[in-house]
Amino acid sequence: MAGTNRTQPPVTGGPRIILIEPQLAENIGATARAMLNCGLTDLAIVNPLQEFPHGRAVAMASGATEVLDTAQVYDSVEDAIADLNRVYATTARPRELTVRVATPRLAASELRNAWRAGEAVGVMFGPERSGMTNEHVALADTLISVPLNPAYSSLNLAQAVLLVAYEWFTADDETPAEQFVEPDTGPATKAELVAFFERFETALDTGGFFRTPEMRPAMVRNLRAMLQRGNLTEQEVRTLHGVVSCLTGSWRDTENQKRYREADK
């Protein structure tokens, strides 16, 4: 899914992402991408196994290098989260601690509320293979556990970051759940639709489509309901007029041709 829309303002600001002892530089780069996909730019790295900055992190970051450029490296988790008010830890559930566990969706909602209230917030992620230690988990307020197939729940680090960051982003995103994209046209009015329906039904009458007068009302209703479900645009109604003309042979009428050819533009 390629795409960069430069007409809308970038989305910035949000929780710090803290990577605890990440093992591979590529994963830091992939994390930077996942963060920037969701408008997050504050990255903290605690004791990376491979030196940082690292060429492979930059290569993987591919366009998200601004996140790497401003990333901070720390010696300890305590230092990385010192200025934060609220910290979540994303991890499989530890067994020896009494903890509160939230889904990414709930955590994102809470992070949004806290962030709007002026709190400094962050989300921690542990090393790729071993996961986060209980000592580090105990530095967090709440755990995030990602709901996944119990039979196969292993995610790589950047994917875990992406899912949490995506929930953060969508918690306050104004994209409507559903949109109709209609280049150069708009929805037809009911008058335009009914005018088409009547012409269409007349053509069907002429062709003997409705076997008996008794069956006609129900068949007409069904046809109209079917066509209405398509949420036809003005241009599409014109196209359908052209279709009817073509199929009935009235296409040969030049006036009709001119009028309905507009629908091809």
Add this chain to the structure above:
Amino acid sequence: MAGTNRTQPPVTGGPRIILIEPQLAENIGATARAMLNCGLTDLAIVNPLQEFPHGRAVAMASGATEVLDTAQVYDSVEDAIADLNRVYATTARPRELTVRVATPRLAASELRNAWRAGEAVGVMFGPERSGMTNEHVALADTLISVPLNPAYSSLNLAQAVLLVAYEWFTADDETPAEQFVEPDTGPATKAELVAFFERFETALDTGGFFRTPEMRPAMVRNLRAMLQRGNLTEQEVRTLHGVVSCLTGSWRDTENQKRYREADK
């Protein structure tokens, strides 16, 4: 996030994932992982650029090979979706078509409803670099567009699959938004809490904590509210009794030691 829970039944069944002309075998493997993370196992591949099966797909699939083993390869998109009733296309918005565009969350909800109603459903993804052609988009009912930072919205193929699959999974997942994990104990009763509060406040009285009688009620209320927010467990209340004993020096009382040491288990 490593983890496979073998005590819960695996989650299976759901939309077919259709990859149209994927360019890299690794991405097919990564897609298989993302699918199985979310309980999806029906994979269709249309005209893969690299031969399939491919060693690198298997290597990337890492534990999700069952998805590759049952994957079907097709010559055309039409063949891959022939038996489906409802198909979504995940892509950046095409400019020349009048289309309905849904977020992954809405699409997942619709897919769940359709699937429960017995419809065969699927989601298509286009080639990594070029994206899906308008011809293929026109074979779908609805587009899925993933809400992301407009300034940086490029996702790799497996990440796009993961986000859509994750929305599918969470649309019907029963994981509570919030849980308290309390190994070997349970929440304290209010009687246990109040008994602790009273002992605690008595110890504070003795130490002269409440400067004046007038200030005491409000300070006591604040302390109680603070402690209540922690949702203390039975065991934690016992631990706090031990803390108070320790700090006030009544720890030297052997009977107290025995009783409050239970809290260390």
